[in-house]
Amino acid sequence: DIQMTQSPSSLSASVGDRVTITCRASQSISNYLNWYQQKPGKAPKLLIYGASSLQSGVPSRVSGSGSGTDFTLTISSLQPEDFATYYCQQSYNTPWTFGQGTKVEIK
Amino acid sequence: QVQLQESGPGLVKPSQTLSLICTVSGGSISSGNYYWSWIRQPAGKGLEWIGRIYSSGSTNYNPSLKSGVTISVDTSKNQFSLRLSSVTAADTAVYYCARDRRDRSVWAFDYWGQGTLVTVSS
Numbered sequence: 001d002i003q004m005t006q007s008p009s010s011l012s013a014s015v016g017d018r019v020t021i022t023c024r025a026s027q028s029i030s031n032y033l034n035w036y037q038q039k040p041g042k043a044p045k046l047l048i049y050g051a052s053s054l055q056s057g058v059p060s061r062v063s064g065s066g067s068g069t070d071f072t073l074t075i076s077s078l079q080p081e082d083f084a085t086y087y088c089q090q091s092y093n094t095p096w097t098f099g100q101g102t103k104v105e106i107k
Numbered sequence: 108q109v110q111l112q113e114s115g116p117g118l119v120k121p122s123q124t125l126s127l128i129c130t131v132s133g134g135s136i137s138s139g140n141y142y143w144s145w146i147r148q149p150a151g152k153g154l155e156w157i158g159r160i161y162s163s164g165s166t167n168y169n170p171s172l173k174s175g176v177t178i179s180v181d182t183s184k185n186q187f188s189l190r191l192s193s194v195t196a197a198d199t200a201v202y203y204c205a206r207d208r209r210d211r212s213v214w215a216f217d218y219w220g221q222g223t224l225v226t227v228s229s
Contacts, residue, residue, distance in 0.1 A: 043219035
């Protein structure tokens, strides 16, 4: 199985901050990398697919980059609705696997 | 707008079989380049993909669970289902169904059900 490792596990930030979350795959996965946002008690929501493609309806302050084994999710100016947990997920090989999550909290 | 809704017992006894159904509305389960997946999340923990099915019945399973998992589809009812046998307390989790969409050759979960909590306890 491909292991996905996110860093940091949690971070504290203020509204307006630029936030970057990193995801590393245990082997090259080309651009087969997706990012999700999950709020407490809710299902995850797709933000980015194919490492950098913005899902319809997701604000442009959210962006993704990377290829191979190293990927980043960036929120350019953190808004109150962005405080949540973020997961990366690889779709290069089944079984699909997720990172352990990064919780973004209010400073 | 596609919607998915999980249904099934919220409490299952150890060693018994967990059975859930996902009903898809707002679109046909047979149309488009989609698989239909089950994913679970123990309380306070991360996400684990269980497996997926195509409308033809073709399946992929997570080998860590494969021996006890069966995913099936009923296109006439626009539903797909999960059966997990011989459950233990470790199978207690919120179970989600999701649509696995292929776009530019990349698979991603673009629609999710709200999730249903299944507790394994005697």
